[in-house]
Amino acid sequence: MSTAVQLDIACLCADWCGTCREYTDTFAALQQALPGHRYRWIDIEDEADLVGDVDVETFPTLLVAAQGHVLFAGPVLPRLTDAQRLIEVQQARAAEALGSGQWPSAAAQGVPADQWAAFSAVASSLARNDD
Numbered sequence: 001m002s003t004a005v006q007l008d009i010a011c012l013c014a015d016w017c018g019t020c021r022e023y024t025d026t027f028a029a030l031q032q033a034l035p036g037h038r039y040r041w042i043d044i045e046d047e048a049d050l051v052g053d054v055d056v057e058t059f060p061t062l063l064v065a066a067q068g069h070v071l072f073a074g075p076v077l078p079r080l081t082d083a084q085r086l087i088e089v090q091q092a093r094a095a096e097a098l099g100s101g102q103w104p105s106a107a108a109q110g111v112p113a114d115q116w117a118a119f120s121a122v123a124s125s126l127a128r129n130d131d
Contacts, residue, residue: 005094007071008126009087010040010063012056023060023078030083037087040126050125053118062086065123066094069103073111073119 011027013020024041031039044051058075064087065071071090076083097103106116 007037008065012061017059064090068124068127070123
């Protein structure tokens with residue numbers, strides 16, 4: 001069996017968004033429930049340089065990546081159990097991808113190629129940072 005893979009989990013939100021403000025407690029609870037990953041709250045306006053060309057249409061949006069590779073990028077329901085299951089599934093996918101060298105693609109995820117590239121740029125940036 002493979003060892004646990006550390007994920008970069010970023011919540012892309014905006015301070016003006018009421019749903020995002022409500023999601024802060026869920027995101028904090030997720031960090032408590034599934035420690036060992038790197039979590040990052042990204043305000044898309046305050047950190048516009050990091051977000052780059054990502055077009056967030058629905059809040060909250062999660063980006064889940066491993067070693068700079070996007071595993072999931074999209075909106076999530078603001079429920080802890082849903083977020084936990086998503087992270088557990090993505091961690092298993094990351095372990096499989098590390099073993100096979102086959103990382104998810106934009107087409108496989110149903111994400112437009114330009115947005116996949118934008119999310120990939122954010123994932124690469126998160127992988128380079130140690131916070």
